[in-house]
Amino acid sequence: MQDFDYWEPDSLAEAVTILSALKGQAFPLAGGTDLLPKLQKGQVSGSGVVNLKHVPELAGLGMERTSLRIGALTTVSSLLANKEVSTYFPALAGAARALGTPQIRNLATVGGNLCNASPAADLAVVLLAYEGRFKLAGPGGARTLAAQDFFIGPGQTALTQGEILTAVEIDIPPLHSRSAFLKHGLRKSHEIALVNAAVQLTLESGTDKIAATRIALGAVAPTPLRVRTAEAVLVGTRGGSAAWDEAAEKVMAAVAPIDDIRSTGAYRRHIAGVLTRRALHEAWGEAYETANHA
């Protein structure tokens, strides 16, 4: 393992100052589950590691009026233990449950999962579907980015030099909404997604008509992908397998998966369609319940 300098700032201002002074030569460290293996294998090189764990502004998980604020340091297991998450954001709970192993979930943070910017990241695809607002802080001050503007390519984000992700905010979904997350891999745990999908459906009250929908997929393009063409075909319909098929067709047309050791691109494309259908079916069943029996 290479030599590096180590910093442990205890405020956001200090962290930003250190990171910008080091001009991209240092890495923020959260849970370290992505960063440390890369450092050990020499896949990244830099001269410093800045531990964010003691920066209070990055902590916290809770409701602020009608949205949930997820501090960047929130661990995946604390998402799982949170009642608001399981009540209002079942797709987020599902993705957290599907991420890694118990040991990894205890260390891994939301900020790390997003900033690592893997196209397969389980939380990224969900926060895209929930239209998360990404809160950033840097030498030039604070700013907010929409989820879909945050991811730029594999391992690349919109973060500028010295900038830190402080939190993500997501709004409580409208009435009669339901979300679902599905992940496809070769085993049930300890698995990086071959494809993952998050959807949300909102029904018109007292009907089975779809008022709005969101569909996002991971591991099928350089970034997690929101598929608006598939969303468009569903709005105003009453769902059902023909509608899901049509949405799945749009998804399969939109994705651009690669061949690698884990899967062929062709199989990923096929699975993207299957997961879309299945996630919509699952979300619709539950949304229908809430729209008509609440």
Added chain:
Amino acid sequence: MSYAIVGQRVRRVDAREKVSGRAVYTGDLNLPHMLVGKVLRSPHAHARILSIDTSKARSLPGVKAVLTWEDTPKILWNSAGFPPSPGAVLMEDQYILTDKARYVGDAVAAVAAVDEDTAERALELIEVEYEALTPAMDVEAAMAEGAPLIHSAEKNVAAHMPVVIGDVEEGFRQADFVFEDRYYVPKVYQVTMEPCGVAVAAPDIDGRITIWTSTQMPHLVRGITAHALGLKTGKVRIIKPPVGGAFGSRLGVVNEPVAALLALKSGYPVMLKYTREESFLGTESRHPITMVLKTGVKKDGSFTARQMTAYIDGGAYATHTPSFAGPVAGWFLAMYKCANIKVDNYSVYTNSTQCGAFRGYGNPQVVFAVESQVDDIAMALGLDPLEIRRKNHPCEGEVWTWSGWEIESCGLEEAIERGAKAIGWDTKRNGQAVPSGTKKRGVGMGYMMHVSGARPMLHETSAAVVKINEDGSANLIFSNSDVGQGSGTALTQVAAEELGLAYEDVMITKTADTDVAGFDIGSHASRQAYSGGNAVRKAAAAAREKLLTMAAEILQVPVENLTVENGVVLTREGEEKSISVAEVSHKAHFGSHGHQIIGVASEEPEGNPPVYAAQFAEVEVDTETGVVEVLKVVAAHDVGTAINPTLVEGQIQGALQQGIGYALTEEYRYDPASGRPLNANLADYKILTAMDMPEVETILVEASCRTGPFGAKSVGESGLVGTAAAIANAVFDATGIRFRELPITPEKVLAALRAQEK
């Protein structure tokens, strides 16, 4: 027959130290002035080494030794852990460090330095000039006309071994139908919890060297390491601390010779501990085999001819492969009765990491092919798959073609019957299971037989010493090669049972030490309970006889009237006369005799009784994703007497996890052009997790045998032998699609389902 301690679910002798984290493994050791060793590995699958410049590495402060082929003894050796025996075909084709790179990961140089960072930096400073050669990554490429030679063997065929019984051509003429199919099974890796390849070597002032190593076979490793170093065997001492799993990966030397050479050259103790990735790259795993099976059958399901041609991909060095070809033939011969059988085995060099032993030693490969084809035959003839197996398998009293000896006991009929009932054979097969949406269900089975030792192929010496202490407790001195399977516990139970002592009063040497324990060929061939158990029982019986003789003198009764139970010697008729073992032993030590009661045995077991299993799987195939989910496995095993049923069940359950992985997810892959491994890590090499395990039901059938200790046979390897076949047959039952290649991945299943639709 019931016993006091044999057959009881006693607690393992190593349970406390392992669950509490107190067990001290080889990698935990720390000796004064100990250096860290590291190996420089070839980045090329096949290359000539033109030059190596070590000068920069040598001058780095903290570096104590830098070795290349120039520094190794010019002695060729073979890493496979075999005693000299009729079945050991030991082609010696490797040096401690190589002079030609034959796979990505081949050891080209080694360093010892004061710490890990310095050792790693020293590796970076070694300059090697390679001339890359074309690699041959599978048997077709290696045997092709004009293929580059990896060693000097023509067409890269290290060995070719035909075995012929009767006349298969005549058998095919007599057949009503002839089936011919090709099967392929991939390379799979053992993935022990403690990565394979960890040794500490410490030279002493008297010219001996002590090596602590995570091994399955202390004595055989002592011999091979000494040979590779050019030392007399007695100059090397092997100590085996607890081992974190082996599954065959430590069946021979791993990195002991490199560690020892670094220690001898530097004069300091050296720890050489492979990382997980290095253990993937540089240690032995399961052979990929291409098998062509041709079988002639009569309408009634009896076999007229059975033929297998097998191309065994042995990787870059011979190690086990030419010997391994023997059991590959043996498994095939023994499974089904037939007057005409032919096996043609080719052991082929390729530019992948050499293959060696992995739980089952060729049997999982052969059983997958045979049991897949037998299922097809049953289907074609309209026979129940259970019936065709019952009809053709060899049984008690018949000759076992593996050894040529009579089969002592056979519990297969009972295993099939109970297993079939537990899986719901009659109600779930042939599309009777209710399909749910896009999913199809099916049930299948596979049968297997396996060994309880290595005879007659290998000499099977085991040795035990039992000494009764002055307090009535006893020590069992044994070259304890327990690698996690629990053999140390089972052997303790055997000794306690024979001695008539409480289990807690018998203490086995948990750490094996070749300076202390007698010669034993180690943990392999599922032999510890049977072969080791027999030696232990004999030693305990010898001690018991001396104990009773002495007690008879003290009690003034004929020795025939005495017995010993739970630490007390008593007269058989009643309780009138008795004396504790402690009292007898105390008198022995300190009375007029002045001796300790000690029993010794060193011997080969009388036989090698086969064990049987019938495994059943229920699967659900997702026709949209191609995913095969195993819903339930029933494993019905004839193990002889189960010395400790909990350990036996544990062996079967753990093996099933590897067997399901073999069927569905595991494959160690190489880029065919460059020869680079593609998934030498635990993210991309898919062993199953606890979450992936289906419901498992184990059924123990105890067809005890005459020659085993208290009737025990074996269980160590057999739990995964039939699993892939059972799953493939269940997938066939669910979908009508026959997969002749493992693993049965979702992509393959989906492609086959699409082809079926057309």
